[in-house]
Amino acid sequence: MNLSRRQLLAASSVAGVALALPEAATASVVRRDRPALPSGIMSGDVTANSAVVWSRTDRKARLVVDLTSHGRFDRAIRLRGPVTGPDADYTAQLPLKGLRPGQRYDYRIAFEDAYGRRGESQAGSFVTPGRNRGVSFVWTGDTAGQGYGINPDFGGMIAYKAMHRTRPDFFLHSGDNIYADGPIAAEVKIPDGTVWKNVVTEEVAKVAETLAEYRGRYKYNLLDQNVRDLYADVPVISQWDDHETVNNWYPGEILEDSRYTERRVDVLAARARKAFLEYLPMAHTAGRNRIYRKVSYGPLLDVFCLDMRTYRDTNPAPGATGPVAILGAEQAQWLVREVASSKATWKVIASDMPLGVLVPDGPLIEAVANGVAGAPGGREHEIAWVLSQFKKRKVRNAVWLTADVHYCAAHHYDPSRAAFTDFDPFWEIVAGPVNAGTFGPNALDPTFGPKVEFVKAADFPNQPPSGGNQFFGHVAIDPRTGVFTASLRDLYGKVLWTKDLNPARH
16 A cells, blocks of 8 residues: 555644554445434545545544555555534544655545444545646536525536536635525526426525524535535535625624524624534644635645635725725735745636626625726725736736636736736636526626636526536646646536636746
């Protein structure tokens, strides 16, 4: 086995777990008196030397992970993870350290009760990035929005199946993993006269306010077999946006929404954040539960996940001229520092909101663009600083990937078309939704000189997934040439647009 015992001992030391020799592999049998796996399994934040694995059980129990690099579970090394209980909604995560680059790993997850009896087990896999290996991944956002949940007559969330069929190395979820503010009813009547039918649970019947209701949204999505199959085979890199908490929220906001009994957004956001961190496998730097982070995927790619929600100021009016935070000073400085020091060929800026697309919040501004031509105003100041610093520090091959606006598009930004000119040209590619209502297209703000190179949007506002206008993006990076091939695809995986980006050399 390529994973040494010394390496796994280091892994277990970091994870705070004990290492035990495996017993002979046996077939998994689900028994009611043993811990079950009602929400499947996941891996996340995979790098050349590390990963995080996740699952959830139905009672107080200890996570047990069998790990092998050759598919032979009778030769696997067993890692005993943390004990979970109701305080974590029976979820558990285990960081794996000391992995080998360029290696496929198979893992099997089960939980062990207080008597040492293991329950239901499920197997998954991931591949660590390595030198001389290409990289491919998919990205999208917006799951179970506008009341469009799991429709058995439609095959469930079938865009997840289409993404799975591309056999990507990882899946970047660009935000709105759930729609905590959108109840899911048994039926949704569509303007074209059709009816969308949903699986429903008690926890999705109303807007989420309690921690249990936020957790219930993640459990709901994991009822879908397409979602569970993807997550078992494909590591996830997760970020959040607004609907994990409530639409268009910002710190300090007090809701004016009669559906809520708790209207302090800071209280709701704390509960939403706990559920998000419980239900998605993430690597936490120095013990900090920080959502913005860098995930290194070998010499070809670094992914920089932004958090445009936690550190923002109050949503401004379009005419706001002074700086208004969307990243916050600490995150903006981190982004510039880490991207500038990256040795990877490509730097993907995983942005949970687009830069040049106008996204209003009633009369206010929700995203970056303020819709006012001319010099940067409001939140545009912070992005202008980041872009100018990229130019100053000679950052090459930065591509911005995003979702949020519920249609797909490819935008090219160029200072020759812009009011603000102190930046190098770059691409922003927009995907989504993956299982939600489709809208758009939105207007573009000219401040950073965006040009629409491609767009595909709804046939009518809030079009259901059954209309076919659900979108995800796919990227493949050639290990020999370094060419970054991006494509936008529909619900069934059909390629709608593609572009080869040649790497600039430092």
